[in-house]
Amino acid sequence: MSTSTHFWKDRRVLVTGGAGFIGSNLVARLLTEGVPYVRVADNLERGRREYLAESMRDPRVDFQQIDLRNRAAAIAACDGVDTVFHLASKVGGIGYYLQKPGEVFSDNTQIDHNMWAGAMTHKVPYYMYASSAHVYPIELQMAPDAPPIHEHQAYPANPELSYGWAKLIGEKLILYAVQQGCATRVAVPRLIGAFGPNQDLDLATGSAIPVFCRRAIEWPNGAPFSVMGTGKETRSFHYISDTLDALLRAVEKLQASPLVGPFNLGAEGRVTIEEIARNIIEISGKDIPISWDTSKPTAIWGQALDCSLAAKLLDGWRAKVMLREGLERSYRHIEQRLQTANGHVNRNA
Amino acid sequence: MAMSTATPEYWRARQAIVTGGSGFVGGHVVALLRELGCPSIFVPLRASHDLRTEAGVLRMFADAAAERPPGAPFVVFHVAGRNGGIGANKAYPAEFFYENAAMNLLVLHHAWAHGAQAALATGAGNSYPIDAPTPLQEASLWAGYPQAESAGYALAKRMLSVQSQTYWAQHRFPIHVALLGNVYGPGDNFDPATAPVASAQVRRIVVAQESGAPSISPWGTGAATRDFVYVGDVALGLLLAVERCAEPALFNLSSGQETSVRTLVDSICAIVGYTGAVNWDSSKPDGARARSLDMTHARALLNWAPDTPLELGLRETVAWYRAHRTNPLTSS
Numbered sequence: 001m002s003t004s005t006h007f008w009k010d011r012r013v014l015v016t017g018g019a020g021f022i023g024s025n026l027v028a029r030l031l032t033e034g035v036p037y038v039r040v041a042d043n044l045e046r047g048r049r050e051y052l053a054e055s056m057r058d059p060r061v062d063f064q065q066i067d068l069r070n071r072a073a074a075i076a077a078c079d080g081v082d083t084v085f086h087l088a089s090k091v092g093g094i095g096y097y098l099q100k101p102g103e104v105f106s107d108n109t110q111i112d113h114n115m116w117a118g119a120m121t122h123k124v125p126y127y128m129y130a131s132s133a134h135v136y137p138i139e140l141q142m143a144p145d146a147p148p149i150h151e152h153q154a155y156p157a158n159p160e161l162s163y164g165w166a167k168l169i170g171e172k173l174i175l176y177a178v179q180q181g182c183a184t185r186v187a188v189p190r191l192i193g194a195f196g197p198n199q200d201l202d203l204a205t206g207s208a209i210p211v212f213c214r215r216a217i218e219w220p221n222g223a224p225f226s227v228m229g230t231g232k233e234t235r236s237f238h239y240i241s242d243t244l245d246a247l248l249r250a251v252e253k254l255q256a257s258p259l260v261g262p263f264n265l266g267a268e269g270r271v272t273i274e275e276i277a278r279n280i281i282e283i284s285g286k287d288i289p290i291s292w293d294t295s296k297p298t299a300i301w302g303q304a305l306d307c308s309l310a311a312k313l314l315d316g317w318r319a320k321v322m323l324r325e326g327l328e329r330s331y332r333h334i335e336q337r338l339q340t341a342n343g344h345v346n347r348n349a
Numbered sequence: 350m351a352m353s354t355a356t357p358e359y360w361r362a363r364q365a366i367v368t369g370g371s372g373f374v375g376g377h378v379v380a381l382l383r384e385l386g387c388p389s390i391f392v393p394l395r396a397s398h399d400l401r402t403e404a405g406v407l408r409m410f411a412d413a414a415a416e417r418p419p420g421a422p423f424v425v426f427h428v429a430g431r432n433g434g435i436g437a438n439k440a441y442p443a444e445f446f447y448e449n450a451a452m453n454l455l456v457l458h459h460a461w462a463h464g465a466q467a468a469l470a471t472g473a474g475n476s477y478p479i480d481a482p483t484p485l486q487e488a489s490l491w492a493g494y495p496q497a498e499s500a501g502y503a504l505a506k507r508m509l510s511v512q513s514q515t516y517w518a519q520h521r522f523p524i525h526v527a528l529l530g531n532v533y534g535p536g537d538n539f540d541p542a543t544a545p546v547a548s549a550q551v552r553r554i555v556v557a558q559e560s561g562a563p564s565i566s567p568w569g570t571g572a573a574t575r576d577f578v579y580v581g582d583v584a585l586g587l588l589l590a591v592e593r594c595a596e597p598a599l600f601n602l603s604s605g606q607e608t609s610v611r612t613l614v615d616s617i618c619a620i621v622g623y624t625g626a627v628n629w630d631s632s633k634p635d636g637a638r639a640r641s642l643d644m645t646h647a648r649a650l651l652n653w654a655p656d657t658p659l660e661l662g663l664r665e666t667v668a669w670y671r672a673h674r675t676n677p678l679t680s681s
Binding site (some may be wrong): 012036037039056057059060062063064065066070072073074075076077079080081 | 436539540541542543552553556557559560561562563564565566568632633634674
C-alpha cells in the first residue's frame with residue numbers, strides 16, 4: 001500500500017505506454033489513489049484501448065494517442081503534469097528482440113531522449129524511468145542457478161539484447177543529468193518478470209505466462225502447448241500489484257531524495273519455465289502434453305535479481321503475492337478476455 | 350479588446366480594494382483599474398490576510414486604510430472565493446460552503462463598518478435553480494434549489510443577495526451582486542485537473558496541434574451549450590456597476606449568447622490551426638444541457654453589455670496560453 005496517499009491527491013500524472021500492460025494497471029491504481037488528473041500517452045502499437053476501458057470512464061483520465069518517437073509530441077505530452085511514469089518502449093518477447101534489434105534500439109533510445117527532453121523543458125518535478133533486468137550482462141545469466149544479480153553488476157556492461165543496451169543508455173541519460181543537478185527527481189527501477197491482467201496474448205510476441213495461459217485455455221482446440229527452450233531455464237516472476245506498490249512508493253520517496261535507484265524490482269525467488277507451464281496446466285484442470293521447442297538456442301539461462309536494495313529504499317517492500325495465486329488470477333482474467341474479446345485477440349498461432 | 354467606457358475621473362478619485370486581485374477575474378479588475386489611473390489599489394494576500402477569518406479581514410481594512418490617499422473614499426470589489434468544478438465541489442462541499450459564506454459575510458460586513466462607499470461581489474450562474482428556465486433571469490434566482498452537487502457553494506453565493514438587500518434596507522449601504530456566466534480569457538486556470546471548459550479545451554488543442562496528434566476526443570457530445578463571457582468584459586462590467594448604480598444591483602453579467610461546446614472546440618481548432626479529427630467521446634457526460642444568462646436587466650442597468658466576440662476572446666486566450674505555457678503549474 002502507498003504510504004502517503006495525500007501525495008497522490010495533489011499529482012497531475014502522465015503515464016507513457018499507459019495503454020500497455022504495466023501502464024494500464026498503473027492508471028487504474030492511480031485513480032484509486034485519488035490522483036486528480038492522469039494523462040495517458042500511447043501510440044496503441046501494442047497498448048490497447050480495451051485495457052483502459054474501465055479507467056476511461058473516469059473523467060480524470062485524459063487519453064491521448066501520441067507517438068513518442070516524435071520529439072515535439074513527447075515534449076508536449078509533459079505539459080502541465082508534475083509526475084511522469086515513463087513506461088513506453090518497443091517491447092516484445094525475446095524472439096522479437098532478436099529479430100529487430102536495430103529498430104528496438106533506435107526507437108527506444110529515441111523515445112527515452114524525447115521524454116527526457118520533455119521533462120527538462122517542463123521542469124517536471126518527479127520522473128519514473130522504467131528500466132529492466134535486461135541491462136545485466138549475459139555472462140551473469142548463463143546457468144539456471146546463476147547467483148542473483150546485484151545492481152552494481154550492470155557494469156562492465158554486456159547486455160544480450162539491444163533492448164537492454166537501450167535501457168542502459170536511457171538510465172545514463174538521466175543519471176548524468178541528476179549528477180549535474182537537474183530540477184527533475186528520478187526513480188529508476190529495473191523491472192523483472194511482472195505479470196498480470198492486460199498482457200499481450202499474441203502467441204508470437206507475448207511473454208511466457210500469458211502465452212502459456214492462452215495455450216492451456218484454448219487446448220485442445222487451439223495451437224499445441226509448445227514451449228520454447230528446454231524448460232530448465234529459470235526466471236523470476238511477480239504479480240503486477242506488487243510492481244505498482246513499488247513504483248508508487250519509489251516516486252513518493254523522491255520527496256526526500258533527488259534519485260531513487262537504480263534498484264531491482266522483482267521477486268527474489270526463481271522458478272523454471274517448466275514449473276510455470278505445469279502450474280498453469282494444473283490450474284486449467286486439463287491433461288495437456290507439453291512439446292518442447294528446442295529449435296532455437298536458449299539465450300538467457302537464468303534470470304534472478306537480488307532485491308534487497310528495493311526493500312531498503314522502499315520501507316521493506318517485497319513482492320507479496322504468491323506465484324500460484326498470481327497465476328490463478330491471471331489465468332481467470334485471460335479466460336474472461338478470450339471469451340469476450342473475439343476480434344481483439346490475434347487468433348493465429 | 351472592448352473599448353473601456355469606464356470614467357477615469359471617477360476611478361482616479363478613490364481607492365479600490367480588490368479581494369482575489371491576484372486571481373483570474375480579480376487580476377483583470379486590477380489591470381483595468383490601473384489602466385484608468387486608480388491611485389491606490391489594495392490587493393489582500395492569502396498569507397497575510399486570510400479572509401475566512403475576521404482577524405484577516407480586519408487586517409486587510411487596516412492595511413488598506415494605511416495606504417489610502419488622505420480623504421479619499423474607497424470601494425470594495427469582493428472577487429475572492431473558493432471555486433472549483435463539480436468534482437471538487439462533491440469532494441469538499443463543507444469547505445466550499447463555509448469558506449465562501451464566511452468570506453462574503455465578513456468582507457462585506459466590514460466594508461460597510463469601515464465606511465466603504467460601495468461594494469461589489471461576484472456570484473455565479475450556478476446559483477440559479479437547477480430547473481430555472483433559460484435564459485436565466487434574475488427574478489428566478491430564488492425559485493428553486495440549485496444543482497445538488499454544488500449546493501453548498503451555490504447557496505453561499507446566493508446569500509450575497511440577502512446581504513445586499515438587508516444592508517441597504519438598514520444601513521443604506523450598496524452591495525452590488527454580479528452573477529457571472531462561464532468566464533474565460535488570458536490568465537484563466539489551465540491546470541489540467543481543474544480547468545473550466547474553455548481553457549481546458551484551449552490547452553488540449555494547443556497540445557494536440559504541437560504534438561501532431563491525429564485526433565482529439567473531447568468529452569460529451571458537444572451539444573451542451575454554455576454562456577461564455579470574456580474576462581475583460583467582466584472586469585469592465587463590474588466597474589461600471591459600481592460607477593453607475595446608486596442603489597444595489599443584482600444582475601447577470603455574461604455575453605447572453607448560447608454557444609455549444611462543439612462550436613467552442615471548432616473555433617479553438619481553427620484559431621490554433623489544428624487540423625486533426627475531433628472525435629466526440631459521447632461515453633463521457635455533457636454536464637448541464639444548456640445554460641445562458643438573460644442580459645436584458647444588466648443592459649438597462651449598465652447601459653452596456655459584454656460585446657467581445659467569442660472568436661476574438663479565444664484568440665487572446667490562445668495567444669496568452671502559448672506565451673505562458675512553459676511556466677510551472679499555477680496551482681498552489
